[in-house]
Amino acid sequence: MQLEQTDSTAFVQATLKVLGGKWKLLILWHLKDTAKRYGELKRLIPEISEKMLIQQLRELETDGIIYRETLSEMPPKVQYGFTDYGRTLIPILKPLCDWGQEHLKRMKVNGQNNTNSKS
Amino acid sequence: MQLEQTDSTAFVQATLKVLGGKWKLLILWHLKDTAKRYGELKRLIPEISEKMLIQQLRELETDGIIYRETLSEMPPKVQYGFTDYGRTLIPILKPLCDWGQEHLKRMKVNGQNNTNSKS
DNA sequence: CTGAATCCTTGATGATACTG
DNA sequence: CAGTATCATCAAGGATTCAG
Numbered sequence: 001m002q003l004e005q006t007d008s009t010a011f012v013q014a015t016l017k018v019l020g021g022k023w024k025l026l027i028l029w030h031l032k033d034t035a036k037r038y039g040e041l042k043r044l045i046p047e048i049s050e051k052m053l054i055q056q057l058r059e060l061e062t063d064g065i066i067y068r069e070t071l072s073e074m075p076p077k078v079q080y081g082f083t084d085y086g087r088t089l090i091p092i093l094k095p096l097c098d099w100g101q102e103h104l105k106r107m108k109v110n111g112q113n114n115t116n117s118k119s
Numbered sequence: 120m121q122l123e124q125t126d127s128t129a130f131v132q133a134t135l136k137v138l139g140g141k142w143k144l145l146i147l148w149h150l151k152d153t154a155k156r157y158g159e160l161k162r163l164i165p166e167i168s169e170k171m172l173i174q175q176l177r178e179l180e181t182d183g184i185i186y187r188e189t190l191s192e193m194p195p196k197v198q199y200g201f202t203d204y205g206r207t208l209i210p211i212l213k214p215l216c217d218w219g220q221e222h223l224k225r226m227k228v229n230g231q232n233n234t235n236s237k238s
Numbered sequence: 239c240t241g242a243a244t245c246c247t248t249g250a251t252g253a254t255a256c257t258g
Numbered sequence: 259c260a261g262t263a264t265c266a267t268c269a270a271g272g273a274t275t276c277a278g
Contacts, residue, residue: 009166012145014226015219020139022271026131038240047128049272054241064225076240076278085225092214099211100134106183106204107133141251157260168252173261195258195259 018063019089021056023048028082029097031066032090035081065089137182138208142167142175147201148216150185151209154200184208 019025023045030036030044042053057080060066065086071077082090138144142164149155149163161172176199179185184205190196201209 008148009145009164011216011219011223012142012148014223015144015215016139016141018222020135022135023131025134026128029127029131042240045128049274050241051243051273052271055271063222070240074278078240088221089218092211092218095211096134096215097130099208100130102207103137103182104130104133161260168254169261170253170263171251174251193258193259195261197260 018060018065021059023052023056024060025093025097027053027056027060028065028086028089028093031081032093035069035079038078038080041080060086137179137184140175140178142171143179144212144216146172146175146179147184147205147208147212150200151212154188154198157197157199160199179205 019028026045027041030041036044038053038057041057042048042050045053057066057068061068061080064083066080067083067086069079069081071079138147145164146160149160155163157172157176160176161167161169164172176185176187180187180199183202185199186202186205188198188200190198
């Protein structure tokens, strides 16, 4: 798809590929403090389907953001957590989610209205 | 779809709705320093179709992130720029895009390999 | 418990032509 | 110049079922 795309869009594509998934921010949010097992994540995010959970975890793993550790074979226990590289995202994750919270409040207050306060 | 979703996923949904579009980060990136006209944006992002450009601009406008100012009627001149509220995003935008740049470098170096350096 | 495989629906995206 | 409108596409997401 993106071959030698070193233009101005490349880094945006890259960022979006890592964080753009519908559930990735949420997954990372849950993992940012403590590593968690598959079942825990599933319980923490009830709305997500198993397929999507696995899929997004895999992608995050492929991107080097999180690791996957098999704790024992029988019964299966798998733990997911941030890699060192993934942790470089946390300083970004925090303000991003904070902003989301504030934005949510604002939407609730204004309803669908937007006070177009220009510069 | 999301009715009274005040659970933990709400703020993620909100964030993704604002920034999740394929081109929004890029558009905001171009607008973050100086307001720009429609044609300038189109020229700066040649890959985007007119429909998507308008659409994403409209959504950002609806979300109160950017404003739209009609400068004259004939010939049409329309300028887009950050609102005061939108500017609250800039401190987030910067590190996010910086991270994207770094991530891009990393991908180029490692190819498709990921050095799974765990905690 | 953790995960793989399949099928299906939908929203997001794109290409193109047209308009004030 | 700055859009609109329409049609086509396509990948993401979701439901379900099966497996180690």
